[in-house]
Amino acid sequence: MVNLIPMTVRGAEKLRKELKQLKNIKRPRIIIEIAKAREHGDLKENAEYHSAREEQSFCEGRIKEIELKLSNCQIIDITKIPNDGRVVFGSTVTILNIKNNEIFTYQIVGDDESDFKKNLISINSPMSRGLIGKTINTIATIFTPSGNVEYKILKIDYV
Template identity: 80%
Template sequence: MINLIPMTVRGAEKLLQELKILKTIKRPRIIQAIVEAREHGDLKENAEYHSAREEQSFCEGRIKEIELKLSNSQIIDIKKISNTGRVIFGTTVTILNINSNEIFTYKIVGDDESDFKKNLISINSPISRGLIGKKIGDIENISTPGGNVEYKILKIDHI
């Protein structure tokens, strides 16, 4: 059974854009670099050729990786899911760290989209796993790398 990769619409669009750039801009530029490097003669000691071939390998690997992720993705549009008042994939949740009295707001997204600096946390992170299915007012004790932390859900945005 294939495990589907959850992804927001924005995440899928980002991967599609990267794929387009790799195929239409980067790949042709690398091929041209290989052609030019071959014209310099002996390929054994041709650093430009080896560098371009290595770059080609990385580019092709990334293309395959993105295509695989997209073909196995489950694109979830939070706007098309009825609001149940619970934390689900794609919601933005505001939580209070009861221990430190700090307030955080995170959007729960797929692994490829996560960016902690932008408050985008992976569905597979300890915080997300602890919050999924909870509602406003719930207090959840979540095991984090820094130890157990109690969070209270203050707000859930279904946008």
Template identity: 75%
Template sequence: MNQIPMTLKGVEKLREELNELKTVKRPRIIASIAEAREYGDLKENAEYHAAREEQDFCESRIKEIQIKLSNAQIIDITQLPKTGRVIFGSTVTILNLSTGEKFTYKIVGDDEADFKKNLISINSPMSRGLIGKISNDIAVIITPGGDVKYKILNVEYL
């Protein structure tokens, strides 16, 4: 399987979720299943079926996180040379040349992306258009509404 790029914060967040699933949620679900079994006939036992469904979801998520962590390529942006180029993990401030709006985004892995927190996926069209650029470069981002030009104002390695 291919390496999955992640920041230190992204890996930490996945490890916390995995720990929560294994130590809190899994035991609670097992207890719910045991309690539901006490109600009798399992064929028509809604509580039992709901708990089993929740258990399946929990176990699937545990496996998914374990696979991602085992294939994680952890990138600590603070340890990389400061070349001034937009790379995975960098924080970039851009100016929309059409509207004059400024935006600041951090380029992160798919699991870490959260547009509301200005964290954009390395696989997004915006990231792909910004990667490799330096301050004062113009990036053309292809969007459904047409091409949008952005000027790179600042690149930081936070």
């Protein structure tokens, strides 16, 4: 049985865009670089050739990785899910750190789209695991290496 990879609509589109760029722009450019490097003669000591082949290997690996993820993804459009007041994949959660009164807002997304600087946290992060299923005004205890941190859930949006 294949494990489906949860992904937002935006995350799937981002991967499709990267795949298109890799296949239509980067791959052809690398092929041209390899052909040019071959023209220089002896391949054993041809640094340009080896560099281009290495880049080709990384590119092909990423293409396969993206194709596998897209073929095994479950795209979740949070805007089409009725908001039942629970934190779910794709929801945007505003929380209050009870200890220091700091307020944070995060969206729970797939691994590939997580970006802490943009407040996008992975579904597999300790924060997400502690928030999933909780409702407004409940306390979520997040287990961190430096100790447990308690957050009060202030707002849950399905946008």
